[in-house]
Amino acid sequence: MLKPSQEQIQTAAKLISEYLDPTPLKLNKEIGDRIGANTHIKCEYSSPVNSFKLRGSLNLVFHLTRSNTISKIITASTGNHGAAMAYACREFGVPITVGVPLGADKKKVELIESFGGRLEFIGQDLDESKAELLSRPMETGEIFIEDGSRPEIVAGTATIGLEILEELDSLDMVIVPVGNGALIGGIGTVLKNYDTNIKVIGVQSEKAPCMTHSFNAGHPVNTESCDTFAGGIAVRVAIPEAVNLMLEVVDEMWLISENEMKRAMTLYYEISNQLLEGAGAAALAAVLKFSKKVKNKTICLIASGSNVDEKLKQEVLP
Numbered sequence: 001m002l003k004p005s006q007e008q009i010q011t012a013a014k015l016i017s018e019y020l021d022p023t024p025l026k027l028n029k030e031i032g033d034r035i036g037a038n039t040h041i042k043c044e045y046s047s048p049v050n051s052f053k054l055r056g057s058l059n060l061v062f063h064l065t066r067s068n069t070i071s072k073i074i075t076a077s078t079g080n081h082g083a084a085m086a087y088a089c090r091e092f093g094v095p096i097t098v099g100v101p102l103g104a105d106k107k108k109v110e111l112i113e114s115f116g117g118r119l120e121f122i123g124q125d126l127d128e129s130k131a132e133l134l135s136r137p138m139e140t141g142e143i144f145i146e147d148g149s150r151p152e153i154v155a156g157t158a159t160i161g162l163e164i165l166e167e168l169d170s171l172d173m174v175i176v177p178v179g180n181g182a183l184i185g186g187i188g189t190v191l192k193n194y195d196t197n198i199k200v201i202g203v204q205s206e207k208a209p210c211m212t213h214s215f216n217a218g219h220p221v222n223t224e225s226c227d228t229f230a231g232g233i234a235v236r237v238a239i240p241e242a243v244n245l246m247l248e249v250v251d252e253m254w255l256i257s258e259n260e261m262k263r264a265m266t267l268y269y270e271i272s273n274q275l276l277e278g279a280g281a282a283a284l285a286a287v288l289k290f291s292k293k294v295k296n297k298t299i300c301l302i303a304s305g306s307n308v309d310e311k312l313k314q315e316v317l318p
Contacts, residue, residue, distance in 0.1 A: 003154070031267075031271065036295040039299055050307045056084070057087065064143070075146070077126070078100065089117070173297055174301075185249060204255055205258060209255055219240075228278070256282060264282070277304075
């Protein structure tokens, strides 16, 4: 079961507060005026790894090391999860190997290395990397971690919801980019526990819609490809437990195009002088596209990360 308890979330919040400050929550009048909504941005890119992933990784690796049976962690990542796990493993003194797809975002790969992670380039996408690593025998003390498949990770992402509620007196809707579902599952758990009337909206690329199809079908639906430039939401194999949690705490899933994400990246940069990665700009792209659905509401957009390689940066910067 992925859904964390209130106690697990509060324990995670206490632990994470020892390593990270709360990320900024900013009212953005310019975006709000464009879409006719009272718009707040949760700046999850304001972390040592430039993404929200460090919350879940710190909580997970801390709990794993308490068992004293783990000698090495192995994981697969398109970049942000791997960087966060490498950072957390460095903090707690655990070696880690990260399998990354061929052609993975260069900046994210460099970030993994900078935190001491050992890289292995395998597979054409995240799910191929994962399958290859899982096909190998594990040595004693080694453990494979699938991003988003552990309640400790979801308890970590849930702390974002706690921070939002601490700062906002009222909230109608939160819009969240969706990859494997851990981010929206954690945030949704906290918000729905607080007020079931708060709408929790997930966003995916039209090129990587497996969790949207799964949500709409009510069960896991895999896709043959996830051909999006936004590595943070490039998933084609649904985690069943994550789908179940989304069915419990998510209200709607919205799809956006690749160009809509790129335009949102450009707009956010023009407004804030901060360049978001594709997944980080997905929530903004969604409310620009579906502005009628958010009109006159108080909303919060999750800006999940800002790791952008040089080639993409040159493409989207004005």
